[in-house]
Amino acid sequence: MSGLDGPGDRYVVGVDYGTLSGRALVVRVGDGAELGTAVHEYRHAVIESALPDGGVPLAPDWALQDPDDYRDVLRHAVPAAVAAAGVDPARVIGIATDFTACTVLPTLADGTPLCEVAELRGRPHAWVKLWKHHAAQSHADRINALAHERGEPWIGRYGGKISAEWQFAKGLQLLEEDPEIYRRADRFVEAADWIVWQLCGVETRNICTAGYKGIRQDGRYPSREYLAALDPNFADFVAKLDGPLLPMGARAGALTAPAAAWTGLPEGIAVAVGNVDAHVTAASAQALVPGHLVAIMGTSTCHVVNGSELVEVPGMCGVVDGGLSPSAWGYEAGQSGVGDIFGWFVEHAAPAGASHERLSELAAAQPVGAHGLIALDWWNGNRSLLVNHDLSGLIVGLTLATRPPDVYRALLESTAYGTRMIIEAFVEAGVPIRELVVAGGLTSNRLLMQIYADVTNRPLSIIGSAQGPALGSAIHAAVAAGAYPDVYAAAAAMGRVDRDVYRPDADRARAYDALYAEYRSLHDHFGRGGDEVMSRLRAIRNAAVDGAAEHGTATLEVVG
Known part of the structure; x- marks a missing residue:
């Protein structure tokens, strides 16, 4: 931490959501001085072997999270960081968040995660799929093969292959493995956008995750015809993704009264559009x-x-x-x-x-x-x-x-x-x-x-900061709050x-x-292609684990 609190200083809060915890950082707008930080570890960490409370076992390569762990970061880490900084919360003018990606969850139309709907809590596909959920590789392979077969113009923008980690692969897995959860999901939303929704009560999408993780290029997503060719019931998937799309550093809305109560920050301050933990770090560096x-x-x-x-x-x-x-x-x-x-x-x-x-x-x-x-x-x-x-x-x-x-x-x-x-x-x-x-x-x-x-x-x-993503988010919060004209000016002053x-x-x-x-x-x-032994071994492992689980003979804990 550095710098002294001055009577005219203004502050912003950056919240960095990682794989195992969330960190809040209080930053002075004028020079980027980092004045207070706090970390809150997710109670459920990464859910890899079975759903919480002795729930349904998970197959290999699954990685889930509980969205309420993300809210807990706002309830605990943000107030603690403000207290550690020793600043008056009334002088905080904005908050911004960044997230691992592609970390994505299905929700109702109002943003309620499906895993928080009582009758769906025991369904693995109702939960947040963390970035390192890799169980959709076969679905990604189909997406890529069909894109090349049809000559889809967007596939080259992704180096010729989209990843099993991304929205469309995870969405296709959801459809084909649990069609009811797919149908109940009014929205399929990046956690980076979902947490902003929780803060300001307004659904937004950011162009960063939409472009890198959602295959949105040249103002559009993959066509309905392409999606239907993958699976006729997948043709409506874009409707679950589409929403108000905002550029980096934009203001998504104002902090709501419930979110102000969680964080201890003033109601109505600027909430910046969501971002990815890595991408936001470019500003702080x-x-x-x-x-x-x-x-x-x-x-x-x-x-x-x-x-x-x-x-x-x-x-x-x-x-x-x-x-x-x-x-x-x-x-x-x-x-x-x-x-x-x-x-x-x-x-x-x-x-x-x-x-x-x-x-x-x-x-x-x-x-x-x-x-x-x-x-x-x-x-x-x-x-x-x-x-x-x-x-x-x-x-x-x-x-x-x-x-x-x-x-x-x-x-x-x-x-x-x-x-x-x-x-x-x-x-x-x-x-x-x-x-x-x-x-x-x-x-x-x-x-x-x-x-x-x-x-x-x-x-x-x-x-020059040990908290690169959180500082980057704070820089974006300052732009969203109007303290700087753009991210370039804010990064020059605060990074x-x-x-x-x-x-x-x-x-x-x-x-x-x-x-x-x-x-x-x-x-x-x-x-x-010289030797596919790694893929063959992965298939043998998965078959053995699935067979042992089906017959109740598993003797080893398998982590995805």
């Missing part, structure tokens, strides 16, 4: 200038960059007009597992008592390539460039001499190789990358940051970045070039 790529590194990594021209980049998550900020083409790519992979190793594969700090210290002492390993960073599937969540992790080169720090370093390196592939795909397609800025909790791992600089052979700038904190070492960069070539060889072999 002062990276809205074309060519400044931000890698937001946490449990997963999202890569976003503005471009001045429209091009189609194979394997990207999408390009959206105004998706990051007005008057620019916003590009998105991503890796589905990063911090989650490191966490998995420490929690489940490393010796008891191992820690990230100790493993990083031991791994840092190794010369590049000394462990003799290459890993593929697909523990949670591949988002870019392959867009296939049936893929899985791989480590090549293990011997009886391999030790935990060797594997740990190989896993760190694998995610850096994945980022390098994304950067190279952008550049080869005509999207210049002039600066690489890293944000998120993993910036504190100095070894990891140096590996990224060496693998990409680029200097790394580091965002912060430390330039070229990590610089590549020439010798290490050359050594990584050789290892990266091996990574690319494995990547293409297992990811581009």
Whole structure:
């Protein structure tokens, strides 16, 4: 925290909804000083094995959440952050939120989540599907195949494939696995828009999630004819998505009396349109200038960059007009597992008592390539460039001499190789990358940051805030409240970045070039048709788990 409270100061609140918790941050409008923060953990965390209270078991690759956990962030984290800041709530002029995406839920026409309808609470499809719900891969495959067969013009904007994580794949899964819930769902809404609905009582949609996660391009969604070709009963799906569409930084409405009671903020203050946690961070990192790529590194990594021209980049998550900020083409790519992979190793594969700090210290002492390993960073599937969540992790080169720090370093390196592939795909397609800025909790791992600089052979700038998404939301709140004319001006005044904190070492960069070539060889072999063993193993696993559950013989807890 920094700065002193002045008698004429005004404040905004940014609320960042992550995978396991929500964070509120109180920020001074004049200079972006962060004055108070608080975190509230979701009571139900991620629902992966069974619905709450001993409910229905879930199949592999499911990931659900309880929407009331999101309201609890407003009830607990926002008042606590304001108290920690020591500011008068009456001087707060706006609030904005950001969310993981695609995190989506079915609701009634008034926004009531279907999982809060008593008779539907035991139906898994009535709940929020978290971004990492990957059980709709087969539906995404059909969507992609039909789009290419019909020559749909929008498919190229998404690198040739839409993801199993996105609205249409999850919606098609909903229709075909629980038609009654699909029929009862008047609206199918991103959590980023739903929480804004809760705050201001008005349904809105933001162009960011509509474009990147909802296949909305050139002012329209996929045609009714295309959707009917997927499934005749899917023809009406767009009607569940369509709503007032607003640009980034716009005012969605005013804080309602109930929401004011939850948050302790003044009724009537500005509520900004919803946003995505990664995309909103570009503002806080002062990276809205074309060519400044931000890698937001946490449990997963999202890569976003503005471009001045429209091009189609194979394997990207999408390009959206105004998706990051007005008057620019916003590009998105991503890796589905990063911090989650490191966490998995420490929690489940490393010796008891191992820690990230100790493993990083031991791994840092190794010369590049000394462990003799290459890993593929697909523990949670591949988002870019392959867009296939049936893929899985791989480590090549293990011997009886391999030790935990060797594997740990190989896993760190694998995610850096994945980022390098994304950067190279952008550049080869005509999207210049002039600066690489890293944000998120993993910036504190100095070894990891140096590996990224060496693998990409680029200097790394580091965002100047530990709360990049929350600060980005606060910047958008200031724009929605009228304190700045646009996001560019607000980001210049309130954002912060430390330039070229990590610089590549020439010798290490050359050594990584050789290892990266091996990574690319494995990547293409297992990811581009050389061998489908990963998909076959996934199918065998799912069949075994489903069969065990059906016959009541499961002896292991399976997490999706």
